[in-house]
Amino acid sequence: MVGNSSFKVGLYIRLSRDDGNIESDSIVSQRSLLNQYVKENNYIVVDEYVDDGFSGTNFDRPSFKRMMKDLELGKINMIITKDMSRLGRDYIGTGELIEKYFPNNNIRYIAINDGIDTFIDNTNNDIAPFKAIMNDMYAKDISKKIKSSLHSRMKDGLYVSGRCPFGYMKDPNNKNHLVINDEQANVVKLIFDLALKGNTYHYIAQELTKRKIKTPASYYNYVWNTKCTNIKCVSQEYGVWVDTTIKAILTNRIYTGDAVQGKTKKINYKLKKTVKNNPDDYIIVENTHEAIIDKSTFNYVQTLLPKNVKRPEKKRFYLLDGLLYCGDCKHRITIRYQNKTGRSYTTCDYYRTYSKYHVCTTHTNNYEVLEKVTLDNIRDVCKKYLDKNKIKESISNIEFVDNSLKIKKQIESLEITNNKLTESLDKTYMDRLKGIIDAEQYLRVSENIKKEMDNNKKNIDSLKNEQIEENKIDNKQIEKYINDFLSLEKPTRELIINLVEKIYIYQDKRVDIIFTFKNVT
Numbered sequence: 001m002v003g004n005s006s007f008k009v010g011l012y013i014r015l016s017r018d019d020g021n022i023e024s025d026s027i028v029s030q031r032s033l034l035n036q037y038v039k040e041n042n043y044i045v046v047d048e049y050v051d052d053g054f055s056g057t058n059f060d061r062p063s064f065k066r067m068m069k070d071l072e073l074g075k076i077n078m079i080i081t082k083d084m085s086r087l088g089r090d091y092i093g094t095g096e097l098i099e100k101y102f103p104n105n106n107i108r109y110i111a112i113n114d115g116i117d118t119f120i121d122n123t124n125n126d127i128a129p130f131k132a133i134m135n136d137m138y139a140k141d142i143s144k145k146i147k148s149s150l151h152s153r154m155k156d157g158l159y160v161s162g163r164c165p166f167g168y169m170k171d172p173n174n175k176n177h178l179v180i181n182d183e184q185a186n187v188v189k190l191i192f193d194l195a196l197k198g199n200t201y202h203y204i205a206q207e208l209t210k211r212k213i214k215t216p217a218s219y220y221n222y223v224w225n226t227k228c229t230n231i232k233c234v235s236q237e238y239g240v241w242v243d244t245t246i247k248a249i250l251t252n253r254i255y256t257g258d259a260v261q262g263k264t265k266k267i268n269y270k271l272k273k274t275v276k277n278n279p280d281d282y283i284i285v286e287n288t289h290e291a292i293i294d295k296s297t298f299n300y301v302q303t304l305l306p307k308n309v310k311r312p313e314k315k316r317f318y319l320l321d322g323l324l325y326c327g328d329c330k331h332r333i334t335i336r337y338q339n340k341t342g343r344s345y346t347t348c349d350y351y352r353t354y355s356k357y358h359v360c361t362t363h364t365n366n367y368e369v370l371e372k373v374t375l376d377n378i379r380d381v382c383k384k385y386l387d388k389n390k391i392k393e394s395i396s397n398i399e400f401v402d403n404s405l406k407i408k409k410q411i412e413s414l415e416i417t418n419n420k421l422t423e424s425l426d427k428t429y430m431d432r433l434k435g436i437i438d439a440e441q442y443l444r445v446s447e448n449i450k451k452e453m454d455n456n457k458k459n460i461d462s463l464k465n466e467q468i469e470e471n472k473i474d475n476k477q478i479e480k481y482i483n484d485f486l487s488l489e490k491p492t493r494e495l496i497i498n499l500v501e502k503i504y505i506y507q508d509k510r511v512d513i514i515f516t517f518k519n520v521t
């Protein structure tokens with residue numbers, strides 16, 4: 001366009017609660033629309049004016065006022081908004097601006113989505129405002145109705161999405177109910193199995209592609225494949241599994257039988273674009289359909305995933321990546337390669353992000369040294385674990401094999417003791433009431449009983465924790481991991497993840513390793 005560079009453009013963006021259910025995200029979407037428009041038309045932008053959280057029903061907005069001042073000073077002579085309602089929802093005041101103030105002061109105004117340009121003299125401009133008002137009110141009302149009806153159906157646990165999650169299909173008798181698709185469900189199970197073994201998304205994706213297992217997309221694409229002449233597209237009979245698909249499946253609660261909906265929402269009725277909802281706003285209804293993965297397996301996999309992540313942007317592979325935590329502030333420790341020295345170093349993430357607030361300290365370590373020390377340490381513990389088990393086994397098979405039974409019996413006996421103590425506490429109280437003992441005697445005896453009960457309760461709690469630990473890991477499986485670990489010069493990441501839960505690094509170079517199995521001391 002000719003002459004566009006003679007305009008000094010101000011972009012005006014506004015968002016408020018009374019514009020409906022829009023989050024601050026749409027500031028971003030307004031901005032991107034405006035920037036795209038400006039770029040396409042070669043305009044020169046002088047300034048951007050943003051009123052976030054200000055109603056359009058009046059003009060008492062800081063950025064709007066600043067923009068009007070800049071217009072008066074001649075700093076800008078053109079305004080662009082996404083639509084007219086951004087400028088104002090008070091149609092009398094807005095009309096005053098568009099019909100009088102802008103033309104009188106030779107200011108050009110464009111409302112992109114309403115097709116308004118005050119410098120182009122066509123009849124469209126005259127009716128556009130009214131059209132826009134009517135459209136606005138009508139469209140908004142309809143959009144709200146659809147949204148709220150979908151919402152209430154989701155809350156009933158009805159499956160309302162048009163597309164089925166991989167592993168399921170729609171019940172032929174009820175389109176809002178999911179039933180298992182056996183062929184796909186087996187793939188979902190395989191993916192969880194591979195994740196349980198400590199594999200990364202990337203590894204699982206490659207494995208599935210290698211085994212020529214059809215991707216979710218390859219099922220849905222059937223229809224367009226018949227029309228698509230792109231050779232690449234037609235040749236993808238099985239498809240290529242990508243990390244994000246694996247991640248989406250491994251983190252989708254739908255596989256436990258719960259309906260999780262409302263993950264995305266439309267920004268507003270004018271834009272087709274959807275945005276991700278806050279997880280707190282998901283609509284979850286439990287046990288609406290048959291599970292493919294049981295809940296405890298699913299939850300366990302969720303705890304593994306952060307450790308299994310192999311960050312794609314990182315070129316270097318670190319054996320201990322994702323396992324390192326700051327012992328002092330408990331945030332993650334990151335590993336970075338330093339070009340200058342050709343070495344990698346650790347840093348406390350919390351320190352790095354907020355270094356100016358002195359919230360933590362550097363926790364700098366030469367990564368290679370740290371890795372060596374840590375592996376030596378793990379090796380030591382593993383050897384001790386095996387030795388101790390051997391001794392235990394040779395002394396008494398029974399004791400070793402059923403540690404969990406032993407714990408269970410201990411808990412039971414402590415609980416019986418506490419029940420008896422409660423009885424004697426009652427009895428002491430009755431004795432006091434009957435005057436058999438005096439107040440002083442009563443206090444002394446009852447205090448003693450209470451103390452003993454408290455002690456027992458503490459023991460029960462710690463035994464119960466031990467019980468959880470005990471049940472978590474199968475002893476035989478751990479022994480296998482340990483043997484594998486000890487047999488390797490350089491262990492694999494999968495093995496490390498199976499043996500180590502977290503590694504705490506302290507500023508004074510101390511290293512604490514939390515193992516997945518019960519540590520031997």
Ligand SMILES: [Zn+2]
Pocket residue numbers: 326327328329330331348349350351360361363
């Ligand atoms: Zn720290």
